[in-house]
Amino acid sequence: MKVLCNGKAQEIAPGTRVADCLRELGLEASSVVVECDGKILTREEYGSHVLQDGSVLELIRFVGGG
Amino acid sequence: MLTIAGRKFRSRLFGGTGKFSSPEVMKEALAASGCEMVTVALRRIDLNNPADDIMRVLDRDRYLFLPNTSGARDAGEAIRLARLARASGGGEWLKLEVTPDPRTLLPDPIETLKATEELAKEGFKVLPYMNADPILALRLQDAGAVAVMPLGSPIGTNQGVLTRFQIEIIIAQARVPVIVDAGLGAPSHVAEAMEMGADAVLVNTAIAVAGDPVRMARAFAMAVEAGRIAYEAGLGTVSKDAAPSSPEDGLGFLR
Numbered sequence: 001m002k003v004l005c006n007g008k009a010q011e012i013a014p015g016t017r018v019a020d021c022l023r024e025l026g027l028e029a030s031s032v033v034v035e036c037d038g039k040i041l042t043r044e045e046y047g048s049h050v051l052q053d054g055s056v057l058e059l060i061r062f063v064g065g066g
Numbered sequence: 067m068l069t070i071a072g073r074k075f076r077s078r079l080f081g082g083t084g085k086f087s088s089p090e091v092m093k094e095a096l097a098a099s100g101c102e103m104v105t106v107a108l109r110r111i112d113l114n115n116p117a118d119d120i121m122r123v124l125d126r127d128r129y130l131f132l133p134n135t136s137g138a139r140d141a142g143e144a145i146r147l148a149r150l151a152r153a154s155g156g157g158e159w160l161k162l163e164v165t166p167d168p169r170t171l172l173p174d175p176i177e178t179l180k181a182t183e184e185l186a187k188e189g190f191k192v193l194p195y196m197n198a199d200p201i202l203a204l205r206l207q208d209a210g211a212v213a214v215m216p217l218g219s220p221i222g223t224n225q226g227v228l229t230r231f232q233i234e235i236i237i238a239q240a241r242v243p244v245i246v247d248a249g250l251g252a253p254s255h256v257a258e259a260m261e262m263g264a265d266a267v268l269v270n271t272a273i274a275v276a277g278d279p280v281r282m283a284r285a286f287a288m289a290v291e292a293g294r295i296a297y298e299a300g301l302g303t304v305s306k307d308a309a310p311s312s313p314e315d316g317l318g319f320l321r
Contacts, residue, residue, distance in 0.1 A: 026117070027111065031121055059111045060111065060154065061154065062106040062133065062151075062154060063108070064085070064086060065106055065107025065270075066222075
């Protein structure tokens with residue numbers, strides 16, 4: 001199945017959780033905030049939230065800015 | 067000492083973290099500036115470069131984070147960014163920016179007021195970036211802003227305090243701290259803002275893009291301190307007529 005991750009289509013296995021997805025992408029959960037289908041997830045939810053076919057995932061973090 | 071929303075700051079210079087040539091230069095420049103609060107922005111992670119993380123070099127015990135909502139074009143987008151910032155562990159402090167016009171990056175006063183009302187209700191400590199409009203400053207303060215951030219000149223222009231007349235009124239009227247933000251391109255610009263009685267200034271571009279950002283950060287820190295001391299010491303009155311500094315009496319022997 002497919003999800004849209006930061007604007008790019010990604011193939012993932014059914015049953016994939018947000019935490020699995022972050023691990024595959026090489027991202028530390030503590031450095032990321034996740035918005036899934038418009039809803040902000042808490043870090044506690046990363047391990048339980050199962051991605052659905054067509055889910056829109058936004059992976060955001062702090063960057064330099066003024 | 068400067069107090070904003072109950073928090074005390076020894077330094078009246080706030081720093082930005084954008085545009086530095088490297089994280090190491092940024093870290094050193096921020097240390098040289100003596101600032102205790104730094105702005106950060108929120109963006110999509112570059113999935114091709116997942117290790118690129120500014121938080122690896124910024125010490126959260128040393129700096130209070132002031133996430134901004136840069137890139138927001140209306141209140142809705144700003145509120146979404148604010149909630150993401152809080153979920154990222156950014157805390158309650160927020161530099162609210164709503165800039166619909168990419169050419170001028172001037173803030174939208176109506177959307178900024180709307181977002182301030184909503185975010186203050188949600189418990190954010192909102193510091194809105196605003197045009198130097200004295201009436202708007204009062205409205206934002208009434209809406210729950212913990213400080214106001216009038217612009218000296220447009221973001222990134224290094225033009226200095228072009229809004230002097232309006233900022234003087236804002237400083238005279240505001241009950242919340244006034245932080246002059248944006249366009250401060252030289253130490254003399256921040257000294258001017260501080261001499262006028264601004265509570266603090268925020269500088270990013272001028273330090274980040276300097277030939278030597280670390281030395282420039284120090285120059286800005288000194289100018290902020292000089293301007294503040296001059297304000298507290300009490301500047302002389304400006305006059306159109308000359309007044310001699312030497313005694314007018316005792317010249318009888320000349321004529």
